[in-house]
Amino acid sequence: MQAGREDPADEVLVARVRGGDTVAADRLVRRHLPLAYTIALAVMGGHSDADDVCQDAMVRALEKIDECRSPSRFRFWFAQIVRNQARNALAKRRVRSGPPLEEVEEHPAPGHTGESAERGELRAALLAALERLTPVQREVVLLKDLEGWDHRTIAGALGVSEGMSRQHLFAARGTLRRALGPEALRDHTEGHRHG
Amino acid sequence: MDDGRLDLTPLKPDPERVDRAADAVLARARGMLAGRQRMQASVWHEIPGWGRPLLATAALAALLSIVALIRVHPAAHGELVATLSEDAGVPAPVAAWVDSDQPPDPATLINW
Numbered sequence: 001m002q003a004g005r006e007d008p009a010d011e012v013l014v015a016r017v018r019g020g021d022t023v024a025a026d027r028l029v030r031r032h033l034p035l036a037y038t039i040a041l042a043v044m045g046g047h048s049d050a051d052d053v054c055q056d057a058m059v060r061a062l063e064k065i066d067e068c069r070s071p072s073r074f075r076f077w078f079a080q081i082v083r084n085q086a087r088n089a090l091a092k093r094r095v096r097s098g099p100p101l102e103e104v105e106e107h108p109a110p111g112h113t114g115e116s117a118e119r120g121e122l123r124a125a126l127l128a129a130l131e132r133l134t135p136v137q138r139e140v141v142l143l144k145d146l147e148g149w150d151h152r153t154i155a156g157a158l159g160v161s162e163g164m165s166r167q168h169l170f171a172a173r174g175t176l177r178r179a180l181g182p183e184a185l186r187d188h189t190e191g192h193r194h195g
Numbered sequence: 196m197d198d199g200r201l202d203l204t205p206l207k208p209d210p211e212r213v214d215r216a217a218d219a220v221l222a223r224a225r226g227m228l229a230g231r232q233r234m235q236a237s238v239w240h241e242i243p244g245w246g247r248p249l250l251a252t253a254a255l256a257a258l259l260s261i262v263a264l265i266r267v268h269p270a271a272h273g274e275l276v277a278t279l280s281e282d283a284g285v286p287a288p289v290a291a292w293v294d295s296d297q298p299p300d301p302a303t304l305i306n307w
Binding site: 017018019020021022025026029030033034037038041050051054055058059062063119122123126127130141142144145146173176177 | 199200201202203204205206207208212213214216217219220221223224225227228229230231232233234235
């Protein structure tokens with residue numbers, strides 16, 4: 001992870017946060033919150049409750065930052081906190097027997113109302129397709145295709161082999177392609193052939 | 196190279212949503228961060244605070260050492276060595292050799 005003076009590395013920010021530096025905390029939070037949303041989505045299968053989960057996980061990470069033994073690997077440590085937080089939230093929701101995710105996602109949260117209808121449709125289609133994946137397949141495909149992690153990193157974060165990570169990705173992409181159909185696929189794969 | 200990559204960017208939370216969440220997190224963490232600042236500041240203020248008593252203790256120790264040296268020094272050197280030797284359980288002849296600063300002759304060693 002390279003970072004210049006303008007963009008301090010995680011270990012620098014973590015050290016400053018340990019001293020109570022609010023500016024460093026701000027940068028650390030804004031840098032890693034998108035990852036929190038990705039992991040919450042992977043574990044929970046939808047955006048419902050994601051805000052609470054991500055915020056709770058980040059606050060917890062800041063509170064427990066002394067326990068981050070490898071500050072240069074903050075994102076992996078934080079990802080684990082998000083994962084645990086999301087699983088707990090999911091378990092609580094199952095206990096409460098709330099509405100299934102598909103129903104929740106049919107009614108976008110207030111924060112989504114300003115988005116374009118097209119993007120909203122795409123997201124709804126993707127969310128529905130993601131529901132067909134297992135949690136680990138969701139996490140692999142989201143970390144790979146949304147966060148750009150490599151298989152070695154994904155394998156390390158999820159505690160699986162690189163081979164298994166590749167298998168999960170292959171299966172996940174296949175399922176998503178079948179679920180989205182050729183029309184949606186054209187939308188979703190254009191511009192990424194250079195990848 | 197990864198030709199099978201899917202464009203999942205519509206799943207990314209919009210930046211405004213992330214900003215709102217970040218603001219909420221920082222608002223909740225403000226008290227904790229302020230506490231950390233206070234703790235660090237108190238540590239740095241504590242160190243100079245310890246300087247004065249530390250210096251006073253060192254000065255007292257130096258004074259006591261000087262007084263002890265002055266009281267011990269005038270005593271007869273040989274007497275002191277003998278006393279120390281006796282305390283350490285060293286035999287008197289050996290202590291006498293040490294005190295005389297002369298090596299013992301072989302006959303003395305054989306007879307002893």
